Amino acid sequence: MDSxxxxxxxxxSPEAHQAHPPYLRHHFVTVEQQAETASFGMWLFLLTEIMFxxxxxxxxxxxxxxxYDAFVASSNTLGIGLGTTNTAVLILSSFTMAMGVYSxxxxxxxGLLTSLSLTILLGLVFLGIKTIxxxxxxxxxxxxxxxxxxxxxxxxxxKRDVPLAPDMAQHAQLFFFLYFAMTGMHALHMIIGISILxxxxxxxxxxxxxxxxxxxxxxxGLYWHFVDIVWIFLFPLLYLISRHPLK
Amino acid sequence: xxxxxxxxxxxxxxxxxLLILCALLVLTATTTGAAFxxxxxxxxxxxxxxxxxxxxxxxxxxxxxxxxxxxxxLTVAAGFFTFLVLITMxxxxxxxxxxxxx
Numbered sequence: 537m538d539s540x541x542x543x544x545x546x547x548x549s550p551e552a553h554q555a556h557p558p559y560l561r562h563h564f565v566t567v568e569q570q571a572e573t574a575s576f577g578m579w580l581f582l583l584t585e586i587m588f589x590x591x592x593x594x595x596x597x598x599x600x601x602x603x604y605d606a607f608v609a610s611s612n613t614l615g616i617g618l619g620t621t622n623t624a625v626l627i628l629s630s631f632t633m634a635m636g637v638y639s640x641x642x643x644x645x646x647g648l649l650t651s652l653s654l655t656i657l658l659g660l661v662f663l664g665i666k667t668i669x670x671x672x673x674x675x676x677x678x679x680x681x682x683x684x685x686x687x688x689x690x691x692x693x694x695k696r697d698v699p700l701a702p703d704m705a706q707h708a709q710l711f712f713f714l715y716f717a718m719t720g721m722h723a724l725h726m727i728i729g730i731s732i733l734x735x736x737x738x739x740x741x742x743x744x745x746x747x748x749x750x751x752x753x754x755x756x757g758l759y760w761h762f763v764d765i766v767w768i769f770l771f772p773l774l775y776l777i778s779r780h781p782l783k
Numbered sequence: 784x785x786x787x788x789x790x791x792x793x794x795x796x797x798x799x800x801l802l803i804l805c806a807l808l809v810l811t812a813t814t815t816g817a818a819f820x821x822x823x824x825x826x827x828x829x830x831x832x833x834x835x836x837x838x839x840x841x842x843x844x845x846x847x848x849x850x851x852x853x854x855x856x857l858t859v860a861a862g863f864f865t866f867l868v869l870i871t872m873x874x875x876x877x878x879x880x881x882x883x884x885x
Contacts, residue, residue, distance in 0.1 A: 568792055572852060579855060583862035590866045594873055601877075620815045624808060631804040634795070634845045641794045754847075761845045768837045771811075772830035776818035780826055 559749035571751050578755040582762045589766050592718050596773060599714065603707035604781075609689050609700055610711035611778035613678060615669065619775040622665045623767065629658035630764040637757045640740075640750040648746055648753070652737045655760070659730045666723055673712065680709035680716070718770055725763045732756060793850035803844045810837050 557567060564570040600607040632654040639647030677685035686705035692698075700708075736756060739745065745753045814833040822829060843849040848859055 571792060572855075575851070576855060576858065579858050579862075583858070583865075586862055586866050587869075590869065594870055597870070598873075598877060616815065616818065620811065623811050627804065627807045627811065630807075630841065630845055631800055634800045635797060638795065638797060638800065758846055761841050764845075765838045765841055768841070769831075769834050772814055772818075772827075772834050776814060776830045777827040779818045780821040780823070782824065 557748055559747075567748070571754065574751045574755055575758065578758050582758060585762060589718075589721070592714065592721065593769065593773070596714050596718065599707075599710050603704065603710060605698070605700055606689070606704050606707035607711045608778040608781040609692075609697065609705075610678075610708040610715075611774060612697070613676070613688065614715075614775050615672070616775055616779075618665055618669055619771055622662055623771045625658050625662045625665065626764050626767050629655050629662065630761050632658060633757050633760045637750070637753055640745045640753040643746045643748070645740065645743065645746045648740050649737065652733055652740060656730055656733045656737070659726055659733070663723060663726055663730075666719065670716075673716075678708075678712050680713045684709050684712075715774055718774070722763065722766050722770060725766070729756075729760055729763060732759075793847070795844065795847060795850065799844055803840055806840055807837055810840075 560567050560570060564573065632651050636648055636651030636655060639645075639651055673679050676688060677683055678688070686700075686702055686708065689700045689705035689708050690702055733756075736745070736753065740753075810833050814830055817829050817833070818826070842859065848856055
């Protein structure tokens, strides 16, 4: 703030302060401009997130090409049922979050609280199902590292699976490394999102975001939907595309 | 009052959200179903195509880009375009790395 601004600030009449809502910062002309600027900033952050997850997707693309047989065999050990359920749960949570934004915009406190709590609930269900899947990997010795076992890939129990040579089977670890890195990073984003949702819920409980100031809810919505989009791509890449491998 | 960006805030209603939710769930069922059909090289293409449609629906309606100002539309488009450029250039390097070595 320069000195002139301080001087004019003192000269401002009380009416000038009443002319705009309390949440409109002085360096913005209108509430719309403030909201537009906030979502522009949020989108810039999300673009850096695209690049961040994009690096992992790129690694997956290359290594799947390179160690195709190992990636196909590993991908087929994932449960397609749990994966589909989780996709539906996450899409549903995106819907409840969108309804939260709508409730904030229509100044409906009860609707906002309901939407936020449903989003938290669905987020936790997603993480719960993910935990079950992670536990399966632990039991099957499919977590890369010292306890990893190539047994399931060298001597598959299912007759339809093609046995892999031991050296190719070792590369299954690469699939599971990327699996845990990608779904783990996604889960971390969910955990951060759910933590923020709890804060938003408490603030909304005390009457925030239904007084016309909806930017925070809007921009959190953008984050939540972005996490949903990441999963929309993770789901087919990890679970679906290897069911009918090329010979 | 006209805003500096010339853009008015648009409230998206529950009807559109519900419609998009149904579309996303149907597409999820479709992509899972398609995984059990042997389409050869087209399996990943179909799966990723459906994923792209789902992502675009989420971006346009849940994330309100359909109703946003042009500067936001351009920003989002530029972001995804840059990501595609990165993937394409990396793949070009990967594919052509061994050219002339055999």
